[in-house]
Amino acid sequence: MPTGVIINALSVVLGGIFGGFFGEKLSDNFKKEITLIFGVCSMGMGISTIVLMKNMPAVVFAIILGTAIGLLLHVGEMVKTGATYMQKPINQLFGKQTELDAKEFQAQLVTIIVLFCASGTGIYGSLDSGMTGDHTILIAKSILDFFTAAIFACNLGYVVSIIALPQFVIFFLLFIFAKAIFPLTSPVMIADFKAVGGFLMLATGFRMVNIKQFPTADMIPAMVLAMPFSYLWTTVILPML
Incomplete structure (x- = not known):
């Protein structure tokens, strides 16, 4: 049972609804300042996992090559297009909920799509949940996702809740295939x-x-390259040095 995946997706849905409903009641200054705090939290969580790095050359190479692939394949543009399509049904149901211009709206939506769907914590948590049945990582991530979704929904509206759909699909697939993937790591x-x-x-x-x-x-493909590059560095390149 993908309990952690379900809880994480629900946290985004509920956070988006909460923020969309109460967003107008919060001052612009409050929303601006609290967003900065969540940005600092994201950076802090990123730093806490970067320090776990074992093979710096493999990690750096994966990020550079993965980002280059993402730029060549226009992954960022595809995500922006998807973000625009996500907004349309919400606008039809509830009307336009944001005062942001299209460029700023897309920039913020892409930011949280990556944060919710492509974080190392979420992907690893899904694999760990599928392999061991321990949902602790995803449940802990759900707490941050709820408040992050709520704050961003104050500016973007209910569209934030829809991000739970691609997030659930990605994490559920990882959960299903965990027993095949995890033993290879x-x-x-x-x-x-x-x-x-x-x-x-x-x-x-x-x-x-x-x-x-x-x-x-555009950096998302680096996640796919990370483990293969780490394996090649450890088993092939290091013994040659």
Whole structure:
């Protein structure tokens, strides 16, 4: 039973509804300042997983090559297009809920799509949940996701709740295939994988506090390359050095 996956998806749904409903009652200054705090939390969580890194060259190479692949395949543009389609049915049901211009709306929505769906914590938590039945990681992530969804929904509206759909699909598939994937991994590979996810969360934090708009969506393919590169570095390259 994917209990952790369900709880995590529900936290995004409920957070989005809560923020969409109460958003107008909160001052713009409150929403701006609390978003900065969540950005700092994201950066802190990213740093806490980056320090777990075992093979720096493999992690760095995975991030650079993965981002290059994402840019060439226009992953970021595809996510932005998907974000626009997500907004349309919400606008038809509830009317336009945000005063943000289209560019800023897309930027914020892409930021939280990556944060909810492509974090190392969420992906590893889904694998761990499927393999061991321990849902602790995903439940802990759900707490942060609820409040993050609520705050962003104050600016973006109920559309934030829809992000729970792709999040659930991704995490559920990982949960299902965990028994096939997890035995092929090692503690070193998992640590490097979580480190790559940490870099994504760090970049997401920079976006949330408007320091730099890193191409976080285009960085997603790096998550796929993380474990294979870690394995190759450990078993093939290191013995040659």
